[in-house]
Amino acid sequence: xxxxxxxxxxxxxxxxxxxxxxxxxxxxxxxxxxxxxxxxxxxxxxxxxxxxxxxxxxxxxxxxxxxxxxxxxxxxxxxxxxxxxxxxxxxxxxxxxxxxxxxxxxxxxxxxxxxxxxxxxxxxxxxxxxxxxxxxxxxxxxxxxxxxxxxxxxxxxxxxxxxxxxxxxxxxxxxxxxxxxxxxxxxxxxxxxxxxxxxxxxxxxxxxxxxxxxxxxxxxxxxxxxxxxxxxxxxxxxxxxxxxxxxxxxxxxxxxxxxxxxxxxxxxxxxxxxxxxxxxxxxxxxxxxxxxxxxxxxxxxxxxxxxxxxxxxxxxxxxxxxxxxxxxxxxxxxxxxxxxxxxxxxxxxxxxxxxxxxxxxxxxxxxxxxxxxxxxxxxxxxxxxxxxxxxxxxxxxxxxxxxxxxxxxxxxxxxxxxxxxxxxxxxxxxxxxxxxxxxxxxxxxx
Numbered sequence: 001x002x003x004x005x006x007x008x009x010x011x012x013x014x015x016x017x018x019x020x021x022x023x024x025x026x027x028x029x030x031x032x033x034x035x036x037x038x039x040x041x042x043x044x045x046x047x048x049x050x051x052x053x054x055x056x057x058x059x060x061x062x063x064x065x066x067x068x069x070x071x072x073x074x075x076x077x078x079x080x081x082x083x084x085x086x087x088x089x090x091x092x093x094x095x096x097x098x099x100x101x102x103x104x105x106x107x108x109x110x111x112x113x114x115x116x117x118x119x120x121x122x123x124x125x126x127x128x129x130x131x132x133x134x135x136x137x138x139x140x141x142x143x144x145x146x147x148x149x150x151x152x153x154x155x156x157x158x159x160x161x162x163x164x165x166x167x168x169x170x171x172x173x174x175x176x177x178x179x180x181x182x183x184x185x186x187x188x189x190x191x192x193x194x195x196x197x198x199x200x201x202x203x204x205x206x207x208x209x210x211x212x213x214x215x216x217x218x219x220x221x222x223x224x225x226x227x228x229x230x231x232x233x234x235x236x237x238x239x240x241x242x243x244x245x246x247x248x249x250x251x252x253x254x255x256x257x258x259x260x261x262x263x264x265x266x267x268x269x270x271x272x273x274x275x276x277x278x279x280x281x282x283x284x285x286x287x288x289x290x291x292x293x294x295x296x297x298x299x300x301x302x303x304x305x306x307x308x309x310x311x312x313x314x315x316x317x318x319x320x321x322x323x324x325x326x327x328x329x330x331x332x333x334x335x336x337x338x339x340x341x342x343x344x345x346x347x348x349x350x351x352x353x354x355x356x357x358x359x360x361x362x363x364x365x366x367x368x369x370x371x372x373x374x375x376x377x378x379x380x381x382x383x384x385x386x387x388x389x390x391x392x393x394x395x396x397x398x399x400x401x402x403x404x405x406x407x408x409x410x411x412x413x414x415x416x417x418x419x420x421x422x423x424x425x426x427x428x429x430x431x432x433x434x435x436x437x438x439x440x441x442x443x444x445x446x
Contacts, residue, residue, distance in 0.1 A: 011165055011177045014039070017081060018169035021065055024090045026171065030067040030097070032108050033090075033171045036304070037063045037081075040164030043129060047138035048156035055131055067093045073106040074098070105331035108305070111172040113337065115308035118301030122294040123180040125208035127161040134159045137185070137215050144219030145189045150230065151223055155188035155199065161209070174306045182297070183209050187222040193230040198401075200225035200371075205428050207295045225370075228391075232403040235392065235445040241366035241419075242407060242441045243359055245390070246426035248372050249436040253287070255377055255384075255411055256280075257344055257431075260320065262329020264379055271382035271412050272320070280320045281415050284352070287315035291345035298430030304342035312338065314347070348432040351423040356435050359422050361396030367443055368393055369407065382411040406444040414438050 014037050025033035039061040046054045064077040067090065074097030078089040142157035160183065167177030186203035202221040204213035244252060256272075264270035272280065281287075291309035293299050302308055305327055313321045325333070326341035354362065373387030385408040391398045422434035 011167065011179065014165060014167040014177055015169070015175050017063070017086070018167050018175050020083075021063065021086055021090060022169055022171050024087055025065065025067045025094070028067075028090055028094045029069065030090075030094060030171075031070055032068040033065060034108060034169065034305070035063060035065045036166065036168050038164060038166040040162060042160060042162035043131065043134060044158060044160040045131060045134040045138050046156045046158045047135060047142055049154055050139060050142065052135055053156055055135075063089065065090055065093050067097050068107055069094070069097045071102045071104055071106045072097045072100045073103065074100060105328050107327070108170050108172055109307050109327040109337060109341075111174070113307045113339070114172070114174040115176055115302035115306060116174075118176065118308065119292060121178070121292060121296075121299045121301060123178060123207055123299060124163070125181045125183075125210075125295075126163050127181065127183050127209045129159070129161045129209070134161075141185060141187050141215035141219040142189075144216040145187050145223040145226075146219075148191075148223060148227060150191045150193050150227055151189050152192040152197075153190040155190065155201070157187040157215075157219065158185070160184050168302070168304065168306050170306055176302055176306060178301060181207050183207070183212060185212055185215060185218050187219045189222050189226050191223075191226040191230050196230060196232070198226055198229035198232065200229055203428070205297065207297065211295070228398075229389070229401045229403070232389070232401040233392070235367075235402050235405050235443055237442070237444045239440055240443050241363045242438045242443070243356075243363055243366065243368045243393075244436045244438070245356070245368060245370045246422065246424050246433055246435045248369055249433045250426060250429060250431040251372060252411070252414070252436060253347060253349060253431050253433055255379075256287075256415065257324055257347060259379060259382075259411070260314070260323045261340075261343075262323060262325040262333060265323060266329055266332035269380050271380060275320050276322055278320055279318050279416070280412075281315055281318040282418055283318040285315055285318045285418065285421070286313070286350040287347065288313045288350075289344055289347055291339075293346050296346050297428065298344070298346035300342075300345050303339045305337070307337055307339040307341065309339045309345055314344075344430065346430060346432060349421055349434070349436075351425055351434040352421050354420060354422055356422050356424045359420060359435055359437050360393050360398070362420060363393060363437060364396050365394050367391075367402070367405075367407070367441075368398070376408075377411065382413075384409050384411045384414065404445070407441050408444065409438075409441040414441065
């Protein structure tokens, strides 16, 4: 087979290549095999201070193959899709498998769980965006952010489009694939006042360009967020209620998902080991996966092992209903895969009735966090400590911006002490959340 071009996106070609890989693995003695193949192409343009800073066209193609010799496993990958490269990639995986230790859980997913019939999830929306048009959009976005004289510099505005196709296949007779697009627009600017400088940003991302926020809107919000941070104070150390703005609240849910994921559980490296069926949130909390939402960023018809995805509750009435498992981690735990090889898809926490403004009034006095810095989370103990910036709230109103602070607590306690979830849902990613109100945390000033 000649080398495929990333602009073709011919799923039939990719499926034939997957067949060829699986046949080659069998020919070389593998008792089982699986492969992922993807191609994509895109355009990205960044404008800074009205001038083009970068303009990139890219085309990528990758294949990965995993082979099994009984319960011995080997893997290899390549960006070369020619026939000779394919054979060598399989050969390399087989060499590795022959010398690895046996692992009783190594193997393919249950063939009965494969996504034999799956819906069209409306993920493919090509954008015929040329370089000149992309430059114009980026200039318009950045210009909207530079209207106020206090905006003195810019990190630029970026427009990008991406279209890709991917196929997964295994030697149990399953081959599936789909096309998907991802388009985005972002802007980051720097403000200055009384010798102090602040930076903030905004972005929009969607499968379909029609679902993106307007360039002027993205630029305006980036500027507004930057200007609000000017004149930031430091805080003394105290105990205070904390509201995580929707965009950063998603990170709390990300930590929670990591803690209930199979890899951490079978290694006993999570503070939520053996917590299925136990209360981990207040009773009003409902968290669920929606992998088949039309056009959503996290939607997928099957997981990284070909297992059909399905809607499921992770938390109902605050009680953990189950874990996030691949076939391998499920085997190690003596359980069944949940179709989560590769992670969760469109994880959603149901919102309450209040918007962010109402949550601030509910809190009355405390901290609104709009940015988190660093990675201070210990999965084993649940200890949580992050650098932060945001706003101090009194009487339910913003009083002044704050910076160079640290917020700390234990995630297990934080989740159980959740007071409310806002209806200001951030839908831009794979985790969908409103602002989250935590009863109390330690806030340490600089």
